Amino acid sequence: MLETQHLKDFSITSWYEQFKSVTLRTIIINLDTELLNKFRNEDYQSDIEDVCPLEYINEIKNALNSLNNEAFVKDNWHAPLDARFMSFCNTLKVTDISDLILYFTSSDIIMNDFENKNFDSFCIALKPWMNIHPASEFRCIVINNILRGISPRDWPTYYAHFAEEGPGIINTISTFFKEHICNKFPKNTYIFDVFITYPDAITLVDFSPLTSKTNLYAFTWKEIQNIMKKGCTEEVAPVFRYLENDIGIMSRGDALFKLSEPH
Ligand SMILES: Nc1ncnc2c1ncn2[C@@H]1O[C@H](COP(=O)(O)OP(=O)(O)O)[C@@H](O)[C@H]1O
Ligand SMILES: [Mg+2]
Structure with a gap:
């Protein structure tokens, strides 16, 4: 609780x-x-x-x-x-x-x-009520007021356009974070969710705590916990992690196992 x-x-x-x-x-x-x-x-x-x-x-x-x-x-x-x-x-x-x-x-x-x-x-x-396209929803991880990770909420699903549009997505979310979220939310470490209406209109959906119980989709709690432990306060570019290949018949469990390693 x-x-x-x-x-x-x-x-x-x-x-x-x-x-x-x-x-x-x-x-x-x-x-x-x-x-x-x-x-x-x-x-x-x-x-x-x-x-x-x-x-x-x-x-x-x-x-x-x-x-x-x-x-x-x-x-x-x-x-x-x-x-x-x-x-x-x-x-x-x-x-x-x-x-x-x-x-x-x-x-x-x-x-x-x-x-x-x-x-x-x-x-x-x-x-x-909004018809939100699953590919447009992202979970954003903030540690010590720095945006560190971005994951699609529809995970693990392969979307071919992420490869090309990744930099644009990072840019849209980072700019939004700096302008509207950072130092305004009363926590240093937390999750926020957004959806992007292409090309770059972005809407805040929710805030939630960053704990071992949080669904981090493409990230693992262990790697996020490591970043938290290091207490890094230097500005670094966020990682946008998405499924890079169409994994076809691989089961969801196999996919998570294979893709949970940082790359
Ligand atoms: N206004 C809305 N209309 C339709 N679907 C929505 C709306 N807001 C959120 N959703 C859908 O519900 C999911 C969960 O929404 P969210 O607000 O994050 O709830 P929770 O905090 O319980 O996860 C979202 O990923 C999105 O697909
Ligand atoms: Mg939520």
Whole structure:
């Protein structure tokens, strides 16, 4: 379980205002206490009308309306990605309040977050639904305020255009980092996620902690931990690591084994 300050710093309720101009519009609604209790006791079987006041339900409905009833939902930190199978065509699109309740109650990720007893400002964060191309999403690793690593979030998938566009991708992300992120986020070491709308429009998706549990995609925790231990404060160019070959029939496990070595 993350410590309270960590939970606070990485909560969208803490960082949204400051990064509003570079991330997707987000409507943040405090989580109703009754609803939180129902979630915590895993006894959400009723209609939302039986649990929350009408004004609260209307607040959510209005938020969804203002997003054209096509929204992406998260709690303070996470999306209910493990509830994807419950959604229409596996998309996790929220079109009405019952989708939202269904995804939240079906998600262990969300339920684990709500278990945190050392935090009391839980929220529902609603964003416009975007068709984000998997190849356009990148995870960026910042150590001691230096951008050290960039990985595609769709890993390990081979995208031929990364070889040619790699330098441009590094440049777009580095410039964005320097202008909008570095020294603005209240941590020295962390992860931020972006998506790039080609050629170079870039949008912040999320911040998250850099720990042994973080999915680092193309990087291994061991190599990142080594960089952290060295405590390097010199500016160096980030490494963009992507799959360089179409590995064809190789299994995912083999691919990870083969490609986890730095190159
Ligand atoms: N506004 C959105 N509309 C549609 N899909 C989204 C949106 N925001 C994020 N996603 C998808 O959901 C994935 C997880 O989003 P993210 O905000 O990083 O959640 P988490 O912190 O739980 O990983 C992203 O990789 C992206 O594919
Ligand atoms: Mg995230």
